Amino acid sequence: MERHAFAADDSRRTQRRLARDGIVSPEMARVAEREGLQAQLVRDEVARGRLVIPANLHHAALDPMGIGLRARVKINANIGSSPTTSSLDEEVEKLALSQRWGADTVMDLSTGKRIPETRRAILDVATVPIGTVPIYEALERVKRPEDLTAELLLEVIAEQAEQGVDYMTIHAGVRLEHLALCRHRVTGIVSRGGGLLARWMVHHERENPLYERFEEVLAVCARHDVTISLGDGLRPGSIADASDAAQFAELDTLGELVQRCWDADVQCMVEGPGHVPLHQLQENVERQQRVCHEAPFYTLGPLVTDVAPGYDHITSAIGAAVVGWHGTSMLCYVTPKEHLGLPDAEDVKQGLIAYRIAAHAADLARGGAHGARAARWDRELSQARFDFDWRRQFALAVDPDTAQAMHDETLADDYFKTAEFCSMCGPKYCPMHNFRDVDWERLERLGARRPVGAD
């Protein structure tokens, strides 16, 4: 796709503006192709704000994709160094891994040294949209959070936009008046951006600069078509804090900011929690969709319990599958290392696989065309399983190597690749083997006994 030719022709129009002008951009056409949707539908959804195509004009390597209610459920992988751990090369390696394991977008959350260089290296090769949280880089340039300024934040946002970042988390919804609502929470504030801004606001006795200067943020984002991901700086960080007054007060502000993004023809999505028990998931999605006018919802998990550090890819894949089913458009993965340390390559892989499972389960449950396509994959794998076509079953698996390695642990010989059993049951007990040996003609001859429920 000739993204740059297009950008050169019309470098001041966002996908949203183009859509509202009735134009199907190359990016929209590509999204339509990837999603199996009509191009006009993609355009209308982008115009309506229900679908975003994070596609910075300067991100040459990008293969455009869409995030929204009518698209497949997407997954995001967070990578990035921390001040204590990792390096540029390791992060580029994590990007490659993320793309290999099916991340639809990748956020570079680097903090510490060499942030722009790391991002540059990532953008040069990333075919998926790259997201950032600009306040992290801003903080690197000052000594303490209190030293941040609105000008510095805007400067970093502009530099990252010029570099080609496709979407940015902007925590403009954390307002001074919300902070008292967090004071007695069990886990206070657990968003890095939210924590920094809270400290800044109280110290300066001032409103959130990202809120106060939001029009300037919008101007930068409109210029380069950066999609804004409205950060939920006050998301609950524990089951005890889920669905509380602070979370929903911020959500109301986010709803207001969605409208301001749209008025400026800036694409936006809305970030969501966090830690939410199972029975509150559906209401969380529905509330976001209502308050934020159906702007795409992008949740972190949610984790359905706090008690399993080391396994939070699982605690959160449970929540992610359920919110995906109820209408969340993108699921930000959580790795096993969450709450404990910076994820390494293996953690990235484990997080992504858990989230591909969650997103696929959500697509299946939503039904429609994406659900039907998802169901075909399940059917093909199960058909291969029933046919004892082990090689095909492995090939169709989310992680073929792991599936084969687990099988081969006990029955490695090539002979067993066509065997009508595995080491779980062995041949005599294998139900699928026994089923295949049923004498169906004889059963039919027992015609007198008509099957129940078959008439």
Add this chain to the structure above:
Amino acid sequence: MERHAFAADDSRRTQRRLARDGIVSPEMARVAEREGLQAQLVRDEVARGRLVIPANLHHAALDPMGIGLRARVKINANIGSSPTTSSLDEEVEKLALSQRWGADTVMDLSTGKRIPETRRAILDVATVPIGTVPIYEALERVKRPEDLTAELLLEVIAEQAEQGVDYMTIHAGVRLEHLALCRHRVTGIVSRGGGLLARWMVHHERENPLYERFEEVLAVCARHDVTISLGDGLRPGSIADASDAAQFAELDTLGELVQRCWDADVQCMVEGPGHVPLHQLQENVERQQRVCHEAPFYTLGPLVTDVAPGYDHITSAIGAAVVGWHGTSMLCYVTPKEHLGLPDAEDVKQGLIAYRIAAHAADLARGGAHGARAARWDRELSQARFDFDWRRQFALAVDPDTAQAMHDETLADDYFKTAEFCSMCGPKYCPMHNFRDVDWERLERLGARRPVGAD
């Protein structure tokens, strides 16, 4: 608890009979204590059939537990050798592991050699109820499935009951008239017992012997107070087959058998699927509860997709959490090795942890007294997290060693056990650290700005 003294006094009465006679048995008292319930409530629930206490009179080592709607959600681990893999010692080791990682019950599904010896070794040390599927041992004694006889099945059931098995899966619901409904399924029959019986029935042109001789099965179970777990031999083994006519035809028979168990004063629960997409989970639970008169539901997963062999502890933990929330009483774990081979010790651990997460998330979502207790655990762990009390956070985790190992991968020194950050964010970015540094008194002095939502 003096189980044997009690058994000697009154060896012919099941927990169900005792409850219906208004007696609170030592087993019921113990379950009440473990669940934080009134002993009378436990008795009434057992009498009503909504709670089972699998407690064979001959299982001396047992610490009685209860399975039912008013109890905490329970998890079961399947262990047992297969004809190709494992040994007696390995299986006893898996039992110890299962108890260590929180299994509430354990099924010994051994096939192949030395089945009774393996079970004896397990029963001697198991404090949790032990379940079996007697048809497996029966099949070991004949050459082919067709050689099974009703007499042999009854003989094995009686021997296992005398040995002390607390509950047995009896596939009495698979009827000849259901089989035609399975013929064109994607994965046919995936229950080992179901597959064997289907082959037998068609070969002999006879009804399921476990159905025909169910009164004799009941007599044995009543004598030793074996709880019957009504097997779902026709459970769907793929998303394509979920909630189909075969599954629900068998469920209707299971509902009839529940009543027959109760009439014979035999405790029973009902096994459920299998593979079920997210949006069909709730209706599956509600249908079982209605058709089976609220007898405890005991599901295998369910897996919400087929496409992730190697990760089916995750695909199924998603389904398990949701069905647990909607009223399933016990969740049979699925290990990462499902569909691929016999689980080893590490698979058992991974399966159990995924299921402790699912069961805990379900308890949380159900609310009530168990939910409140579950929420306290989340709160304590999150409080430790917010306090940067790393040691306490690890101690409270489902798997303390793994949590600590992951943390220590990057920040191993003892110094970091009280550090106000981890390698994910480092100190400057840590939101909880920044939150703790907020000057709350200053915020309060900004009194003019009243928090939104706080009035």
